Amino acid sequence: MNDESQRLPVVTDQDVVRVRQLVRTVAVAVKLSLVDQTKLVTAASELARNTLVYGGGGEVEVTRVHNERRGGIRIVFADRGPGIADLDLALTDGYTTGGGLGLGLSGARRLVDEFDIDTEPGKGTTITIVKWCR
Template sequence: MTVMPDGEPQILPILADEDVVRARQLVRTLAVSAKLSLVDQTKLVTAASELARNTLVYGKGGHMEATTLRNARHLGVRLHFADDGPGIADLQLAMTDGYTSGGGLGLGLSGARRLVDEFDIDTAPGAGTRITIVKWAR
């Protein structure tokens, strides 16, 4: 299935607590424009908040790139979080349900993954972390 960007990507630095708030606001706006249901808007904003907070706290800052998407049947929102922090040493542990290193919403990466339709993570010790999530309108 072909997926095409449905608008220009918006890049938001995540360098301070206020940027996490701005990320949530931008994601909510894009979720509404992609016609996500209220429940799916809330799921996407919650996942984005967790990942933005992780980018700030554990990645020591980075950015979020956000865009709406279109495929043959649906609109959606794609978010890409990137940092140049220390990376995740034990990805398997970090993706375990209930695992938290503290400070976030308590969802952890596994919780964020459950809230979206697509979840991809690329990380290694010393190489930073890149996470891409997608939520499609139903």
């Protein structure tokens, strides 16, 4: 069973900071190791910024999850922006349309255990990540 989710809007720079803080709080609560907390908060920061910059804003949902063996955190980043036309390209290290380093998506994927993208041009993008306790 999963616990109740916490949601935050992502509309300003300050909201990205709030997402980081919420994710850290939950990561500590589920007892992720310090390195895993750091990886998860970093991934969340990258993806929340993408939601803001590329998606034109959206919402983040943070949920404590459990399976038979262990606990973890699931975070969903949803926007109704332009979507991602070429997903393979977007997931390539160094590719950017926003003038950044092009490490946001590809880098965030490396930092988590599960990474799923649902995107459609013109409809928006939803990215779901999960980090499990070891």
